[in-house]
Amino acid sequence: MEVYSAGEAPIDGASSSxxxxxxxxxxxxxxxxxxxxxxxxTLIRRQATSGDIVICLGAGTxxxxxxxxxxxxxxxG
Numbered sequence: 001m002e003v004y005s006a007g008e009a010p011i012d013g014a015s016s017s018x019x020x021x022x023x024x025x026x027x028x029x030x031x032x033x034x035x036x037x038x039x040x041x042t043l044i045r046r047q048a049t050s051g052d053i054v055i056c057l058g059a060g061t062x063x064x065x066x067x068x069x070x071x072x073x074x075x076x077g
Contacts, residue, residue, distance in 0.1 A: 001034055001062060037065045041072050 003016050016033060023031045030047070034040050044054055056066035 001058070004060070006059075037068065037072075040065050040069065044069065044073065 001016060003014060003019065020031050020033050032043055032047075034043055040056075048054060054069070056062050056069075
């Protein structure tokens with residue numbers, strides 16, 4: 001998701017693409033960028049397997065998406 005400030009000035013090098021690129025540069029192979037709640041659901045359905053734990057970090061919109069995720073995954077089979 002996009003990185004939004006909490007009222008402070010934007011920080012150079014702290015965008016969502018900077019975060020993704022930095023994680024990849026440091027050896028993380030499974031780094032994904034999503035745009036919306038549907039993307040989150042699709043990503044979890046494609047990547048997660050039984051017993052996996054999904055962690056959503058952040059505030060604001062991601063908290064809403066995380067809270068909705070269980071119902072979305074349960075209701076859509």
